[in-house]
Amino acid sequence: MYGWIYRHLPGPTPVRVTLALLLAAVVVTLLLFVVFPAVEPWVPLNDVTIRS
């Protein structure tokens, strides 16, 4: 998968590496600020309240 993506990136190696890093950064950002906050309520690690 990673190899496939890298092979489909255009340009010479430096450009490819830059693009790959950018791509990774975008994915990480999306995960941290969109996906994880949305998923978090279903991960019961943070329950601090008392409920019956």
Place this chain on the structure above:
Amino acid sequence: MAGAADGDPVDEYPGGVPAGHPVQDQETDQARDREQGAARRGARRAPGGQEERPVTGGLAGQVPRQAGPPAGRPGGRPGGRAVPGMAFPYSPPSLEPPAPPLTPARPAWPEEPARPEAPLPLDDRVPGGGVPGGGVPGGGVPGDGARDGASASTGDQPPPARSSRLGRVGGATARAVGELLITVGLLVALFLAYQLWITDLFQARSQSRLHDRLAASWQAPPAPPPPKPSQPPPAVRPNPAVGQGFAVLHIPRLGEDYAPVIVEGVGETQLEEGPGHYPGTAMPGETGNFVVSGHRTTYGKPFNQLDELHPGDPVVVEVSDRYYVYRMTRSEVVAPDRIDVTDPVPEHSDATPVEAVMTMTTCHPKYSAKSRLIVFASLDRTVMKTPGAGVPFASGEA
């Protein structure tokens, strides 16, 4: 001669071969030697197969890879091929096979056609061996023929090809599974990083906003109350909407700058912004139980060190015009469903409250939601805000 023998065969080749060879012929009358190496200077000393390599390598200076094959035969042929100009008497035997070397562009191939010679005699011999003069133009042809022959010879290996295709499929599957596992691992690690650090950023931002709003709301109205009554003015009971900040918590033992804004509500959204007050329980200073929950390991971890409080430690709740100084009384770890700790008189559901107490809850142990850590405090005194005075007990116990 010694120089020739010790010298680099490649360098020697152009001039050294013709001169050196005749001598060699005299010393050793093995036709094979000459056949196999036109520039065989070192062969005399060490006639082993190893010595033949540099020779062929030297000969095939333009064809470096031909030197690679340790087999004497393929290497020998190119040698023989070159010989004709120099040692013609012995060249004829080597003339027949030399066709392959005419395709130096593909050094690896000459070896192959050597074996399939039998199945492909015509293709190889007609152009290559038959017409030495036309060998140059024809050389390309035999080369192609040789290549075809080589491909034909690889045709002997479809079974390996198939199995390798199976191997490729298996390898691809294994790689895909491996990448999937790595990805899952990275996701989990990233989620942990998110929980431990990124959520802190979120709460820091929320807290900063809450502080600003609270400060603004406290600045506006507080002036009006009567300047100097003998009795402190009655407390204004805050009536915050869910999600609104209405008090600031100070716990001197957790640091002078420990001052999270308490928001109304204990939903996920509210707790992500700061410690949350259970709606329906008492307000700060009120008779009854002022219950606050806060995160312990994420979202700013306001209650991370709640277990470090000692009995008697001040827990100061700041509202618009005064400080309520509670003192920690005790703590305990309970199951998450012990709702009675939030009763007006904690753990005594039927009792009627006569004093103002405070209950703080957070998860326990750290990084788990298995139990709850409960810290109780009871109201000690009320300190009115005065200009210039800071938070009471801010610098320690009093």
